[in-house]
Amino acid sequence: MSPFHMTPLSFEQRYGGDWNELEQLLKVAFGQSAWQSQKVERDQLGARLAHLYRCSCEHLAIARARAYPSYLTERLDDLTQRAHQLIYRQRSWGLDALRTLLLIGIPQQVRAHAQHVWLALAAFGGPLLAMGLLTYFDPTLILSLLDAYTVQNFTEMYGAGADSIGRTRHADTDWQMFGFYIMNNIGIAFQCFASGLFLGLGSLFFLSFNGALIGAVAGYLTERGLADNFYAFVVTHSAFELPAIVLSGAAGLQLGHALLAPGRRTRIHALREAAREAIVIVYGVTAMLLIAAALEAFWSSSRWVPPTVKYSVGAVCWVLVAGYLLWQGRPQRHARAR
Amino acid sequence: MPDARLDTLVHAETPEGLQLALRPAGLAPRAYALLLDWIIRIIVFSVAAGFLARIGGIGMGVYLIFYFLLEWFYPVAFELTTSGATPGKRMLNLRVIMDNGLPITPGASLVRNLLRVADFMPLAFGFGIVSMLWRSDFKRLGDLAAGTLVVYRSRTPGPVRLPDVAPLQPVVDLANDAQAAVVSLAARASRLTAERVEELASLVPESVLPNGVNAAHSKSQRAFGLARWLVGHRPG
Numbered sequence: 001m002s003p004f005h006m007t008p009l010s011f012e013q014r015y016g017g018d019w020n021e022l023e024q025l026l027k028v029a030f031g032q033s034a035w036q037s038q039k040v041e042r043d044q045l046g047a048r049l050a051h052l053y054r055c056s057c058e059h060l061a062i063a064r065a066r067a068y069p070s071y072l073t074e075r076l077d078d079l080t081q082r083a084h085q086l087i088y089r090q091r092s093w094g095l096d097a098l099r100t101l102l103l104i105g106i107p108q109q110v111r112a113h114a115q116h117v118w119l120a121l122a123a124f125g126g127p128l129l130a131m132g133l134l135t136y137f138d139p140t141l142i143l144s145l146l147d148a149y150t151v152q153n154f155t156e157m158y159g160a161g162a163d164s165i166g167r168t169r170h171a172d173t174d175w176q177m178f179g180f181y182i183m184n185n186i187g188i189a190f191q192c193f194a195s196g197l198f199l200g201l202g203s204l205f206f207l208s209f210n211g212a213l214i215g216a217v218a219g220y221l222t223e224r225g226l227a228d229n230f231y232a233f234v235v236t237h238s239a240f241e242l243p244a245i246v247l248s249g250a251a252g253l254q255l256g257h258a259l260l261a262p263g264r265r266t267r268i269h270a271l272r273e274a275a276r277e278a279i280v281i282v283y284g285v286t287a288m289l290l291i292a293a294a295l296e297a298f299w300s301s302s303r304w305v306p307p308t309v310k311y312s313v314g315a316v317c318w319v320l321v322a323g324y325l326l327w328q329g330r331p332q333r334h335a336r337a338r
Numbered sequence: 339m340p341d342a343r344l345d346t347l348v349h350a351e352t353p354e355g356l357q358l359a360l361r362p363a364g365l366a367p368r369a370y371a372l373l374l375d376w377i378i379r380i381i382v383f384s385v386a387a388g389f390l391a392r393i394g395g396i397g398m399g400v401y402l403i404f405y406f407l408l409e410w411f412y413p414v415a416f417e418l419t420t421s422g423a424t425p426g427k428r429m430l431n432l433r434v435i436m437d438n439g440l441p442i443t444p445g446a447s448l449v450r451n452l453l454r455v456a457d458f459m460p461l462a463f464g465f466g467i468v469s470m471l472w473r474s475d476f477k478r479l480g481d482l483a484a485g486t487l488v489v490y491r492s493r494t495p496g497p498v499r500l501p502d503v504a505p506l507q508p509v510v511d512l513a514n515d516a517q518a519a520v521v522s523l524a525a526r527a528s529r530l531t532a533e534r535v536e537e538l539a540s541l542v543p544e545s546v547l548p549n550g551v552n553a554a555h556s557k558s559q560r561a562f563g564l565a566r567w568l569v570g571h572r573p574g
Contacts, residue, residue, distance in 0.1 A: 007570025008521070030420050057354040067514030069521035069569065071498035078492040081358050081439070088353075089420070089441045179402025183409075190410065194455035197479055202456070255483065268482055275453075275483040279445045282452065297399075 008068045015059055019079060022052040026082050053083040104329035106284035109277055110247060111326070113254055120249035123207040124242075128215035135219030142220040145213055151220070158221055158229040178297035185241060186289045189248035193282055196252020199260055203252030210245060232307035233300050235314030239321050240292035248285045251278035288321075346474050348487060350439030358439045360489045362475045365467065367430045368488055374426030379408055410451070417447045427488070437475070437487040446484040453480035500524045505571040506548040506563030516546070517568045524565035527558070 025045060060076040062068075110117060135141045142151055188210065195202020221230045254274045262270035299305070299313075348360045386404055390397035416424040422433045422442055434442050434450075457466030457478045466478040475487060501524060512520070520542065527535050539558035547560045555563075 007568070009570025011570075054354070057352070057356050061356060067518040069498075069518060069525055071522075071525050077359060080352075080356065081360075081492060084352055084358065084439060085422070085435070085441050086420070176396075176398040176402070179399035179406075183402045183406040186406065186410075190452050191455055194453050195459075197453060197456040197483065198459075271483050272485045275449045275485075276445060279449050279452075282448070 006066075008063075008072055011059075011063070011068065012072060015055070018052055018055050019059075019076070022049070022056055022079055022083060025049050025052065026079075026086065029086055030082075049083065050087060053080070053087055056080045056083060101280070101283060102287070105280050106287075107325055107328040108330075109280040110250075110284070113250060113277070113281070116250040116253040116257065117247065120203070120207055120246045120253055123204050124211040124246050124249060126211065127208045128211035128218075131212040131215035132219035132222075135216045136223050139220050139223050142216045145216050154217060154221065155224060155226070158226040158233065177301070178293055181293035181296050182290065185244075185293060186286060189244055189285050189289055190282075192245060192248040193252045193255075193278070193285070196249070196255040196278075197259075198256070200253045200256020203249045203256065207245070207249040214242075228307060232310045235311055236317055237292040237295035237300050239314060239317035240288040240295065243321055243325065244285045244288035244292065247281050247288075251281040251285070254278040254281075346476075348437065348475050348489075350437065352439060360435070360437075360439060360487060361492075362477075363430075363432050363488045363490055364476050365470050367432060368427075368470070368476070371424070371426040371430045371432055374429055375412070375424045376426075378425055379412060383408055413451045413454075414444075414447045417442055417451075418444055423491075431491045432488055433491045434486055434488050437477075437481075437485050442486055446486050449484035450480035450486050453483055456480070498525045499528070500566055500569060500571075501527050501559075501562045503559055503562045503566060505566040505573050506560060507567055508546075508564060509548045510546060512546065512568070520546075520561055521565045521568055523558075524562045527562065532558075 025048060029045065029049065056076055056079050060073065060080050063073045063076055131141075131145075146154075188206070192203055192206040192210075195206060218230065221227065255271060255278060258270040258274035259267055265273070295317075300310070346362055346364075348362055349357045350360055351357055383405065387401055390401040390404070393400075413424050417434050421428055422435060427433065434447070436442055436446060454466075457463055457469070457480055459465055463478075466480075469478050469482070470476045477487065481487065500521075523535070523538055523542075530538075535558045536556065539556075539561045542557065542561055546564075547557065548564055549555075549560070
């Protein structure tokens with residue numbers, strides 16, 4: 001054998017130092033060990049890591065191609081994997097990404113899936129209107145969805161009595177309700193989205209059910225002559241809440257659609273692509289429901305605001321939300337012909 | 339590379355053109371991890387609740403928000419750290435990554451954790467369990483949609499010492515994989531009983547093994563000697 005013949009042993013002797021150094025730097029980068037290398041400066045860590053990572057990739061490929069002993073390839077494999085995880089870690093957590101998402105990503109994604117949004121709107125709005133009208137003409141129908149005790153609670157809440165909303169509530173109750181709205185409403189929206197995995201049927205069910213429920217309550221309270229209190233209460237926060245529920249359902253329908261009609265992809269592949277796009281809408285839904293919860297707890301419930309002001313602010317909010325979803329983030333029309 | 343049918347390894351290709359071997363974790367360790375996380379959450383939550391209950395209304399509001407965050411975002415927050423695992427998963431040496439070997443992205447983490455609701459249906463994680471048992475990479479529905487994989491965090495292998503015998507020069511040219519097989523046997527020797535090593539060494543064809551220094555050398559000792567030579571040790 002020639003003296004230059006590389007054996008596993010000489011391979012290890014020659015490059016083992018690099019591997020040990022990479023090991024050490026990885027520990028530093030993962031915060032498991034303090035900085036103690038004399039070879040490079042602290043601010044050179046990234047560059048040195050990248051270099052050593054490329055080396056270990058190369059060494060691993062060589063070791064595998066030459067069928068070096070498994071203890072050697074396993075060690076290199078492990079080292080390379082950990083470095084790989086570190087080097088390709090997503091680091092863009094800045095406000096820039098969030099801004100782009102809010103200003104462009106979310107509304108664009110909503111418009112790109114207009115068909116799902118319309119379907120979700122129909123599944124939500126249809127039962128809402130139908131149940132609203134039905135309960136308006138036959139108030140006993142509400143008992144098919146809610147028990148008598150809950151109905152009575154609603155009546156008292158929006159009635160003129162002392163226990164009605166806003167009259168006896170203090171600041172700390174506002175906070176309590178804020179927490180409740182966040183937990184409850186965002187939970188419902190997440191459920192609407194997740195159940196879309198069952199061919200979209202889950203989303204359709206939750207949309208219709210929630211629509212029917214809201215319609216029934218609205219129809220019932222209107223019939224009982226409590227319309228003023230009720231609509232003044234809900235007009236502002238519903239501008240964020242109702243579109244958010246519809247959008248979460250639309251995001252769920254995207255998942256179901258991908259599974260039903262994957263096109264020229266496998267179902268799993270189609271589902272993954274759909275989920276990657278739908279989750280952007282879920283970000284928007286979460287933000288809208290946070291706004292809705294804050295409004296519902298601190299603004300809608302305040303009795304000192306006259307109904308006319310609430311209606312005006314509510315109208316502005318509806319226009320803002322509609323404008324945001326319909327026009328925000330469209331590409332600029334530039335390079336107009338001169 | 340081992341026969342794909344014999345192993346559950348998932349091979350992911352890196353941008354450098356390397357195949358990384360990922361070992362997906364099955365139902366049992368993931369269920370334990372879930373249980374541990376659940377216990378941790380209950381402890382954290384009851385401590386917080388005991389504290390917040392004294393404050394009154396605002397405390398109640400914070401308590402509900404805290405409950406919401408813990409319920410939905412506890413796994414997301416931990417999966418996006420460098421360890422890529424919730425405390426429960428970390429205790430069981432697991433980690434969540436993308437199924438192409440890359441670290442998990444925020445979007446994917448959110449998808450897999452929101453879709454846990456779907457995995458939970460119809461009851462007690464029914465669909466999730468069926469999906470995990472069905473697939474060789476043990477993905478639940480949320481993992482399928484997010485393109486994520488729960489894998490074992492690789493344990494750093496310790497240094498390996500081959501048995502200290504005199505290197506023996508090969509009598510025939512061995513192919514690369516045959517060389518690797520002989521060396522693997524020697525490397526595993528310290529973790530096996532002497533009888534088992536002898537048994538495994540008996541699988542090596544006699545024609546391949548060099549003669550020992552004296553005839554009394556057992557087959558395993560001669561295989562070790564060959565392995566030491568193949569790795570690069572030379573007599574003297």
